[in-house]
Amino acid sequence: MAICLLLVFSACGSSPQPSEELPTPSAAKELPMPEGTGAAGGQELTINMPENPQTLNPLTAQEENLCNVLSLVVEPAIKIEANGEILPSVIENWTFDAQTMTFTFVIRKNVSFHDGKGTVGADDLLFCIERICSYTEAESPYAKYKYVVGGYAKIDDTTFTVKVTEKTKDIFYFMNFPVLPKSYYESAGVDFLQKPVGTGPYQVDSYTKGEGMALSLFGDWWKTPPVFTKITAKPMDAEDSKIKGYQDGSFDAVMSASYTAESYASEGKTTVHPIVYPTYHCLIPNMGDSFVGNKNVRRAISMALDRSKIVSASVLGSGQATETPLRQDLWYFENSSSAVGNGYNASAAGKLLEDAGYKLDAETGFRYSENGNGSKNYLKVDLIFTEAKDFAYRSAVCESVADQLAVVGIQVNIIEKSDEDYKTALSQRNFDLALCSYSMKSNQEIDFLFSAENNYGGYNSGALQEQLGAAHSALTEEELQTAYTALQKSLLEDMPNIGLFYGEHSLIMRSDISIGKPLGYKNIFANINEWK
Incomplete structure (x- = not known):
């Protein structure tokens, strides 16, 4: 039985090609749905963010602390844990047909975007893929893996295919990109300082350069909600200032690149969590x-x-x-x-x-x-x-x-x-x-x-x-x-x-907050719904 493509088969950096039919991919192991274990508890959290970000576009953001903050707002198509484990996320499962070198990706149903931007569909994923393929490696961290994309096509609203140039796990690192709503980002442009919109556990209520970002719990998130109902990200880059702010109570947690971070650990008060x-x-x-x-x-x-x-x-x-x-x-x-x-x-x-x-x-x-x-x-x-x-x-x-x-x-x-x-x-x-x-x-x-x-x-x-x-x-x-x-x-x-x-690097944080899983580089809030 053949699958009739509903969109022309496009490749990174290539012109559109005539539509074609692909054989149904063979069945592959369906990975389990990730589950959250947090429970809403009315707590608030204050963290630091960069003072002068050049962009808030999740596809091009590369500065470590900015990526960490954005991981509260956006979610990856395919998740990669701190230990390298590859897991479903917005994409629920996938199969690979070795004969045609084609992946078929199935999008999780009823995953909502913030600000009433609708639910995630194939058009949103293909928009992100197209954007990444237009970037150079210097412009986007995901573009270094675009070589593996030989083409992509929409099958229906929740299914699309990606034809790969070779059999490699790099396809998962390409598909680790944050899922963005086409309707918002297409009109906003490729690089901007407007508030980011995604599918993550927190939506951005406001962002003012020099003042920071206010985030609130996204009520329609598809997982169990985190315990923090509000998060405030204040701009602060200098290591000494971040530490001083944490010590005087201005921050509940600060992200630090200092080699002396471990010295701030204090039993019952402060825990220093490592980030490889x-x-x-x-x-x-x-x-x-x-x-x-x-x-x-x-x-x-x-x-x-x-x-x-x-x-x-x-x-x-x-x-x-x-x-x-x-x-x-x-x-x-x-x-x-x-x-x-x-x-x-x-x-x-x-x-x-x-x-x-x-x-x-x-x-x-x-x-x-x-x-x-x-x-x-x-x-x-x-x-x-x-x-x-x-x-x-x-x-x-x-x-x-x-x-x-x-x-x-x-x-x-x-x-x-x-x-x-x-x-x-x-x-x-x-x-x-x-x-x-x-x-x-x-x-x-x-x-x-x-x-x-x-x-x-x-x-x-x-x-x-x-x-x-x-x-x-x-x-x-x-x-x-x-x-x-x-x-x-x-x-x-x-x-x-x-x-x-x-x-x-380190996350210096109050000891009464338990994080569970190890923290990932540029992605420390990926499992915030499991924090207690």
Whole structure:
């Protein structure tokens, strides 16, 4: 049986094509409807927002605190939790036809827009898709995934299709866009400072630049309502001013990027909730080095590091420890303890070094290999870094690494370089270990770390490339878990780079408010209906 399309089949950046018929997609697992557990309780909440936002358009907003505030007002077509889990939202379920490379998306019925803008329909979703496809990657965070959209078409008011250019989970990251009413945004223009309208738990009553935003509970929201009936977002950017405002009672919660945020925690009064920030800090080993080029030595270095001490010493506890580029809190690893990590184990690290032929000199406490003439060749590695300009923490990272590696008999020579000299050393592989920081992708893909441009250590593995490809093309829950678990185990076995930690931002909030699930970057209010 064929499905007759009611709208021409359009592609990102292409002209409209003649309408055509697509075969009915095969049945796929229907994901459960997300449920709220909050209950309206008449509470009010005061938070901070940016002082001078350049736009309030949810499709183009990129500033962290602005996106957080907008997550009260708009909801994604498909939801992605802080742990990477992909869930239904305004889109209730979907199927994929591998033969035609076509997704069929079904919109949840009776999801209402604010301000009487009607219920969500296929025209609204297709309007958002069309807008995103018109943006550059710099203009919209969703546009980086528009490459996967080969075309889209309306079937009926609650159903539409998207033809993809390849089989990849990136379609879900594209479909993570906020759902907006076509009738409002089409007339308002692509970039504006008018009040935002969406389907979220809160509607905007007013917005005045310099004064902030007043929000009230949306009575027709499709989930159980949150406990807060009113939310006030006051403009405040400066970290010191936000903290002072929280301490004097002007704010109930403030979003902070300060490394000192944890110091404001106070039992029974203030809780500091972590928000994993997508900056990954790691040690890059030079594969051409006779010492760190040895897989077992790299594993020993990793196991010798107590990452919690590194995080405490360098960023005052504002970091999430990780052994690989794949965060250990991702949902893929929930059923596989071996994929989480090896953990800190100095004795096991020492055994690995011993088995690799590096004996411990009882007199000096350092390890060595024996030369042909019986003399000792002591292990000593150069660790290069360049200091951050905004907050000098990298020297403390290196010092903590050096202190811990000394415990297992590895001498570390820390070398600070200028930005230019550091980049030159990386490009020429003139180092043993290098402390590096990367801005990671929202789709949990790490292939760029091993591309020609970023593969500073010179790691090369055909097996790893295959695993990266499998992770990219995975779609179902089973495929994703299988692919990412295999990839994580491979990273832990070979340690092509040695993870240290991800950065963290924070939500500083009254302790009498319980949040439940972890908070997502740029999306901390996504589950506010579960707060108590």
